[in-house]
Amino acid sequence: MPSPGETVPFLDPLPGRSGLTSWIFSTDHKRIGMLYLWCILTMFAVGVAIGVLMRLELIAPGRTIMGAQAYNAMFTLHGVVMVFLFVIPGIPAAFGNILLPLQIGAEDVSFPRLNIFSWWLYLTGAVLAVTSLFTGGGPPDTGWTFYVPFSERTTTNVSLAVVAVFILGFSSILTGLNFITTIHRLRAPQMSWGKLPLFVWSLYATAWIQLLATPVLGVTVALVFIERLLGIGLFDPAKGGDPLLYQHLFWIYSHPAVYIMIVPAMGVVSEIIPAFDRKSIFGYKAIAVSSLAIAFAGSLVWAHHMFTSGMSDTAVLVFSFLTFVVAIPSAIKVFNWVATLYKGSIYLEPPLLFALGFIFLFSVGGLTGLVLGSAGTDIHVHDTYFVVAHFHYVIFGGTGFGLFAAMHFWFPKIFGRMYDRKLANASWYLLIGGFNMLYFPMFLIGLMGMPRRYYDYLPMYQTGHMISTAGSWVLVAGLVTMFWGLSKCLRGPRTVGRNPWGAATLEWTLPSPPPHLTFLDPPDEVPSPYSYAGVKRDA
Amino acid sequence: MTHKHIIPFGLLAKIWLALMVLTGVTVGVASFDFGFLNVLVAMSVASAKALLVVLFFMHLKYENRVLGAFVILVFVILAIFIGFTFFDVAWRPEAGA
Numbered sequence: 001m002p003s004p005g006e007t008v009p010f011l012d013p014l015p016g017r018s019g020l021t022s023w024i025f026s027t028d029h030k031r032i033g034m035l036y037l038w039c040i041l042t043m044f045a046v047g048v049a050i051g052v053l054m055r056l057e058l059i060a061p062g063r064t065i066m067g068a069q070a071y072n073a074m075f076t077l078h079g080v081v082m083v084f085l086f087v088i089p090g091i092p093a094a095f096g097n098i099l100l101p102l103q104i105g106a107e108d109v110s111f112p113r114l115n116i117f118s119w120w121l122y123l124t125g126a127v128l129a130v131t132s133l134f135t136g137g138g139p140p141d142t143g144w145t146f147y148v149p150f151s152e153r154t155t156t157n158v159s160l161a162v163v164a165v166f167i168l169g170f171s172s173i174l175t176g177l178n179f180i181t182t183i184h185r186l187r188a189p190q191m192s193w194g195k196l197p198l199f200v201w202s203l204y205a206t207a208w209i210q211l212l213a214t215p216v217l218g219v220t221v222a223l224v225f226i227e228r229l230l231g232i233g234l235f236d237p238a239k240g241g242d243p244l245l246y247q248h249l250f251w252i253y254s255h256p257a258v259y260i261m262i263v264p265a266m267g268v269v270s271e272i273i274p275a276f277d278r279k280s281i282f283g284y285k286a287i288a289v290s291s292l293a294i295a296f297a298g299s300l301v302w303a304h305h306m307f308t309s310g311m312s313d314t315a316v317l318v319f320s321f322l323t324f325v326v327a328i329p330s331a332i333k334v335f336n337w338v339a340t341l342y343k344g345s346i347y348l349e350p351p352l353l354f355a356l357g358f359i360f361l362f363s364v365g366g367l368t369g370l371v372l373g374s375a376g377t378d379i380h381v382h383d384t385y386f387v388v389a390h391f392h393y394v395i396f397g398g399t400g401f402g403l404f405a406a407m408h409f410w411f412p413k414i415f416g417r418m419y420d421r422k423l424a425n426a427s428w429y430l431l432i433g434g435f436n437m438l439y440f441p442m443f444l445i446g447l448m449g450m451p452r453r454y455y456d457y458l459p460m461y462q463t464g465h466m467i468s469t470a471g472s473w474v475l476v477a478g479l480v481t482m483f484w485g486l487s488k489c490l491r492g493p494r495t496v497g498r499n500p501w502g503a504a505t506l507e508w509t510l511p512s513p514p515p516h517l518t519f520l521d522p523p524d525e526v527p528s529p530y531s532y533a534g535v536k537r538d539a
Numbered sequence: 540m541t542h543k544h545i546i547p548f549g550l551l552a553k554i555w556l557a558l559m560v561l562t563g564v565t566v567g568v569a570s571f572d573f574g575f576l577n578v579l580v581a582m583s584v585a586s587a588k589a590l591l592v593v594l595f596f597m598h599l600k601y602e603n604r605v606l607g608a609f610v611i612l613v614f615v616i617l618a619i620f621i622g623f624t625f626f627d628v629a630w631r632p633e634a635g636a
Contacts, residue, residue, distance in 0.1 A: 314629075
């Protein structure tokens, strides 16, 4: 007779184990993933709210709703919250935790206690980051990059903020370590590397970046802290230091971090497209290897953020060339997704809509990245709104839409309930429309010379800013519609079967929601993750 | 599944002795000025010491090849991180030039 753990859905309490503690001290990867999910969505709401306020300030030249110092604090906070608390942990920590063991037929991750410890570190970092706003000399005003020498000299509470980033970094490292070990050691016996779902491949590539690049960030922010405390001159030329060293160290992590953000979203898209296309993924090996190639090549391009910093021309040439190299594996993925769609039996359900949104927006972001990767054109648009637009197309259009796609794909599995598909479709149109209205004008005003991080601007940029601010309202309307539709997942009877989309990876063989204990015995058969012959929908 | 490998005390003592000698070398080379190669020399000695610790004290020599490959990969990445910054540092024009 199966134990309650094998039958009770993981969202419901086990006999004698209920309440908050059954969540916050749980070592179940699914519950830990849910803890991350609620936290990152909360942080996303905070980041969006700050972003909307910033857009409101920029609706007209001059002061409208806040002054320069408040605006500086706002864009710093927006960056720190969105980058470190939402986007980086977003897909890997939330959906990776929930799905990785399920997709490889494992009982849990390799180190379950380390897993919950990672979440506690994340929570501690988040609390410290928020605390830094209200303590010390006030909210940090350096931008999320904490560039020296300003971050050493400002009287705002940078010290606590960098401690928060340091702790968040450790959370990320431990998650990466856990995922690498799990993928190597706990795959079902029949799950060879060639049968790994592409989402798992993307988590694997991401985990290596987390493990190898994040320590550099830890060292870097620790050095800023030491500089502020002791003033030993690591980055101060007057004391024999080098301010550009900081930029190298910061971007050695923070450029690969962009791939921590985007590669898991690519994995999500690689799962969704074949499932709603009823056709095996085109170029499985190429997509899997390109994830690793992006992780590796993406670690070699950091100094393209520094073309105007005064570093040597040789470095500009080398890093510009390497930046073009990293475009190749990204393009391989896009071409393979499009080739998968070709002549498929397409079901235009919400997850596929969001995945298609990803491809379009990420492609715009990627191609404009080449403008920034070319040293000549970068000098013209460096530190303008062109960069802001590019970054948001890649990260919001890419990772954001990837996360939304993941939510619409896996929420029926996680909650056992189907969301309102009409609302989901409507929200997609609002989000795509609002997104382009918000960010596309930024390309234009950026090319015209509008610098980023300014709370005021010349009247010549007003039309672009006004359209952009109006776009932020449409985007928020889309977000509200989307979350309203998804929140219906949280109520009512659980009626969804095991496999509502007819997908072929292992998690769809489990009940929806899965029970507390899954794959106590490894699955007997591990079919190809993208072979749909004989796979039936069970809505 | 766990496996144990007991390293003889004699070998451990030899490694310890080698580390002491290399520490002496570190101190010794510090009194010479190799110019641009100062860092390279110091790092080479330190790397040799680290290698001995990793191979014998941390048992990497007796682990399987995959683990060995991963450790090498980590150091290759580190070398790239440090090495690539020299595309900047080594080619910077002199101040005022």
